[in-house]
Amino acid sequence: MSELEYEIGLLSKLVSLDTDSNEKKNYQECSEVLLNEAKKLGLGAEIFDGKVILKDDNRPRPNVVVDLNKGSDTTLLLVTHYDIVPPGDGWTHNPFKLTVEKGKAYGRGASDDKGGIVSCLGAMAKLKDDESADINVKLIITCDEEVGGEGGIEYLTDVVKIRGHAALVIDSGPEFVSCGASGVLWGKIKVKGKQGHAGYPHKAVNAIDEAMKIVSSLQRYKKKLIAQRISKLPAPPDSPKKYVWRRLSVTMIHAGEKENIIPGECDIRFDLRSLPDENIDGLKIATERFIKNEVRKMGVNAQFQTIHVMPGYFTNPTHPLINSLKEATKKVAGEELPVAADLGGNDGAFLAGVNVPVACFGPLREGTNYHGVDEFVYLKDLSFVRDVLVNVCQRGQKKLRR
Ligand SMILES: [Zn+2]
Numbered sequence: 440m441s442e443l444e445y446e447i448g449l450l451s452k453l454v455s456l457d458t459d460s461n462e463k464k465n466y467q468e469c470s471e472v473l474l475n476e477a478k479k480l481g482l483g484a485e486i487f488d489g490k491v492i493l494k495d496d497n498r499p500r501p502n503v504v505v506d507l508n509k510g511s512d513t514t515l516l517l518v519t520h521y522d523i524v525p526p527g528d529g530w531t532h533n534p535f536k537l538t539v540e541k542g543k544a545y546g547r548g549a550s551d552d553k554g555g556i557v558s559c560l561g562a563m564a565k566l567k568d569d570e571s572a573d574i575n576v577k578l579i580i581t582c583d584e585e586v587g588g589e590g591g592i593e594y595l596t597d598v599v600k601i602r603g604h605a606a607l608v609i610d611s612g613p614e615f616v617s618c619g620a621s622g623v624l625w626g627k628i629k630v631k632g633k634q635g636h637a638g639y640p641h642k643a644v645n646a647i648d649e650a651m652k653i654v655s656s657l658q659r660y661k662k663k664l665i666a667q668r669i670s671k672l673p674a675p676p677d678s679p680k681k682y683v684w685r686r687l688s689v690t691m692i693h694a695g696e697k698e699n700i701i702p703g704e705c706d707i708r709f710d711l712r713s714l715p716d717e718n719i720d721g722l723k724i725a726t727e728r729f730i731k732n733e734v735r736k737m738g739v740n741a742q743f744q745t746i747h748v749m750p751g752y753f754t755n756p757t758h759p760l761i762n763s764l765k766e767a768t769k770k771v772a773g774e775e776l777p778v779a780a781d782l783g784g785n786d787g788a789f790l791a792g793v794n795v796p797v798a799c800f801g802p803l804r805e806g807t808n809y810h811g812v813d814e815f816v817y818l819k820d821l822s823f824v825r826d827v828l829v830n831v832c833q834r835g836q837k838k839l840r841r
Contacts, residue, residue, distance in 0.1 A: 445564065446557040446821050447544065449476060451537040453521065453553040454546035460522035460585040463498045469521050470501035473556070473580055477505040480564050487599050489582070489590030500590030504601065505578040507563045513836050514575040516603035516795065517828070518786055519555040519610060520584030520591065523548040529812045543815040551809035554802040554816040555609040555824070556580055562828035574835035577603060581786075584610070588786060596789045605760040605839055606790045607828070608799040611781065613820050615675055616764050617799035619715035619753025619780040620787060621683065624723055624745060626709045628653055628730065631740040634703030643701040647694050649739045650705035654689055656733040657709060660726075661687040670714040672753055672780040683780050685722075686712040715751040715780045723748060752791030753780060760796050763838040767830035771823060800824065 441447070452472055456465040470486055477484035483506035490500045503521075526534035526547045534547040544554075559578050566572040579601065581591030595601045611617050630650040635643025670683035687709060694705035711726065713719045723745055730743045754761060756778045769775040787797035802820040803809050831838065 443818055443822055446561045446825065447537070447539060447818070449560065450544060450546075450549065450553055450557045450821075453556065454537040454548055455535055457535055458522050458548070458582075459525050460583055461525065463500070463582070466501055466522075466582050467499055470503050470582075473503045473505070473521065476560060477503070480560065481567060482507055482563060487595060489594035492594055492598055493590050500582050500594070502582060502591055502595055503580040504595070505560070505563065505580070507566060507576040509573055509575050511574045511836060513839055514577055514603040515832065515835065515839065516601070516606035516790070517559045517576060517578045518581070518592065518606055518608040518790070519559055519579065520552045520581045520786075521548075521556060522582045522585050523551070523553075524585050524810050527812060531813055534814075539818070542818050544818060545813060545815040547814055549814050550803045550807045550816040551814070552584070552610045552801070552803070554821055558802060558821050558824035559609055559828060561821070561825040562832070565825075565829050566832050569829070569833065571833040572829075572835065574832055574839065576832060577601065584786060588789065592786045592789045596793055602793065603795055605796045605798075606787070607760075607764070607831075608785055608787045608790075608797060609801040609824065610785060610803065611799035611801045612803045612805060613776075613800065613823055614804065615777045615779045616761060616768070617781045618756050618758075618761050618778050619672055620751055620784050620799075621686075621715055621780070621782060622713035622717075622719040622722075622751030623747065623749045623784055624711040624713065624719060624726065625747040626711065626726065626730070627744045627746050628707040629742045629744075630705040630707065632701070632703050632705070635701045637699040637701055640701060643703075646702045646705035649741070650692065650694065650707055652737050652739055653707060653730070653733065653741060654692070656737075657687065657689055660729055668714065668717065670716055670780065672715055672756070673778065675779045675782065676777060678782070683714055683782065685714060686782070712782065713751050715753040717751070719748055719750045749784060749788060750792070751784075752788050752797065754791070754796045754798055758796055759839050759841050760798050763831050763835070764798055764800060764827070766838075767827045770830050771826045800827070
């Protein structure tokens with residue numbers, strides 16, 4: 440019997456269900472498969488439907504919570520999701536039929552995040568009869584992660600109020616232990632000019648020309664932001680900088696309708712990533728002040744608006760949760776993983792927002808094409824993640840509470 444027979448069998452079942460988060464397909468079916476799976480393992484399981492807080496539609500948003508109760512007063516949360524992004528075109532494998540080939544298992548969701556789910560359930564199956572496992576484990580399997588998580592993790596943390604002593608988000612890579620993530624700020628600048636005939640530019644004010652002035656001051660602002668402050672948290676291995684830095688990207692520019700019309704309006708959007716260990720509200724105020732000043736100095740007719748803010752978060756790299764994860768990776772792989780903060784955002788923010796210490800880890804290795812064509816998971820990563828989780832929970836009481 441293969442060492443991964445259980446995990447591959449379950450992964451195959453999960454991958455065969457197209458759980459596209461845009462269309463909310465097979466949510467009910469998938470949550471029932473997971474519920475039955477947990478019961479087969481002798482674990483407690485319950486469904487929490489997040490549709491109750493959503494006003495836009497009445498489609499089910501079943502989230503599954505699987506309980507391994509060891510009668511402990513310490514509970515470790517494991518956070519995963521079963522929804523997926525659409526496969527897109529160009530696959531050489533069937534995205535909805537798990538194909539195992541040369542140490543890899545192909546399929547949409549194989550790594551993100553159905554691979555994470557099977558590693559967690561595989562770990563819980565082992566921990567159930569393991570007497571050295573002395574903490575409770577609550578596995579959270581949400582829907583809608585890929586579309587913001589309102590009926591998923593947000594519902595579970597804010598309404599159901601699921602809490603734990605610490606949380607591991609199993610929706611990340613096995614290359615490092617992630618102890619935090621950057622915050623995100625989205626800005627919108629609406630530039631006004633005066634529309635006119637391209638043959639008579641002197642009678643118009645070209646909104647694109649005006650917008651370019653603002654884009655170039657945003658480039659200066661980016662340099663200033665980076666020079667001003669850098670994080671105390673290391674950046675992921677292979678990053679161009681050793682510590683997490685602020686990033687600003689102009690991501691959208693919309694203007695113009697026809698070649699011979701000088702546009703009267705131009706819409707600029709940017710994405711600003713904060714340091715995990717800074718207050719994003721301060722950055723928001725500074726950014727608003729900078730742009731308003733520039734606009735006034737240049738005499739451009741423009742309105743600035745912050746349209747989205749999501750704070751970053753971090754868990755101190757010396758926290759027992761991070762240490763136990765580092766020790767476990769050393770035990771299982773012979774080598775301790777480095778600790779770093781994520782450059783992107785993740786669901787850890789919701790739990791960190793209610794003061795639960797969070798770390799992230801999982802089978803989404805670089806190069807496994809998650810969200811891309813021919814997504815796969817390395818079989819060795821499924822067992823690595825599972826075995827690390829088992830190790831963290833063995834004598835976990837002492838490890839997590841020291
Ligand atoms: Zn994911």
